Each structure stands twice: as structure tokens, then as C-alpha cells.
Amino acid sequence: MASVLVVEDDIDVASLLSYVLQGVGHDVEVAHDGGAGLERAFQRHPDMVILDWMMPIKTGIEVCSTLRADPDFSSTRILMLTARSSPQDVAQAHAAGIDDYVVKPFTPRQLRERVAALLETA
Numbered sequence: 001m002a003s004v005l006v007v008e009d010d011i012d013v014a015s016l017l018s019y020v021l022q023g024v025g026h027d028v029e030v031a032h033d034g035g036a037g038l039e040r041a042f043q044r045h046p047d048m049v050i051l052d053w054m055m056p057i058k059t060g061i062e063v064c065s066t067l068r069a070d071p072d073f074s075s076t077r078i079l080m081l082t083a084r085s086s087p088q089d090v091a092q093a094h095a096a097g098i099d100d101y102v103v104k105p106f107t108p109r110q111l112r113e114r115v116a117a118l119l120e121t122a
Contacts, residue, residue, distance in 0.1 A: 004027065060080055064080070085103045
């Protein structure tokens with residue numbers, strides 16, 4: 001299966017994401033702020049990065065923009081998973097380079113389906 005980096009500052013949400021994705025066979029690593037997330041992404045080059053928007057150090061938008069500026073991450077799938085739901089937020093995230101956008105709260109099934117769909121197009 002795929003390697004997935006979860007960058008989420010809420011420990012409970014990060015644990016749920018890890019549990020759900022490991023349950024379908026993905027190799028999951030977690031970072032709890034945007035700075036650590038970027039560091040791990042550059043070290044590991046995961047197949048997918050799941051980002052929260054509002055995090056310490058760097059926001060999910062900043063992490064996404066930094067990754068998309070590096071050609072080594074052009075095929076890395078990026079999913080924004082956030083409580084922000086306005087059309088402007090969605091547009092800003094897509095402009096930064098995300099591949100998909102999921103609004104919290106989410107169901108485990110919804111997460112599995114969206115991750116599977118993104119990885120199929122990788």
C-alpha cells in the first residue's frame with residue numbers, strides 16, 4: 001500500500017486518521033505541526049500528505065505551497081482535511097496545489113474512499 005504522512009495538530013484526529021489508514025494497509029507517519037510535517041515530507045517523500053489547515057509553525061496552505069514548489073513532490077497527492085468550509089477557503093487551498101478537500105467532521109468511510117481515489121490517480 002501507500003506511504004501517508006498525516007500533518008495534524010489535534011492528537012485525537014491524528015490518531016483516528018492513522019488508525020483508519022493503517023487499517024487498510026497504508027504505512028502512516030504523523031507530524032503534529034506544519035514545520036515538522038515539512039521536515040518529514042522532505043525526509044520520507046510519502047505517496048500522500050494529509051494536511052490540516054490551521055496548525056502551529058506553518059499552516060497547511062504553507063506546507064502545500066512549499067511541497068508543490070519542489071518538482072520532487074509533483075506527483076505526491078495532497079489532501080486538505082479541515083474545519084474550514086467556505087468557498088473561498090476551498091479555492092485558496094486548490095490554488096496552493098491540493099488534490100482534494102475534505103471538511104471536518106468526516107466519516108472513516110469517507111476518508112478511506114477519498115484516499116483510495118487519490119492514490120488511484122497517482
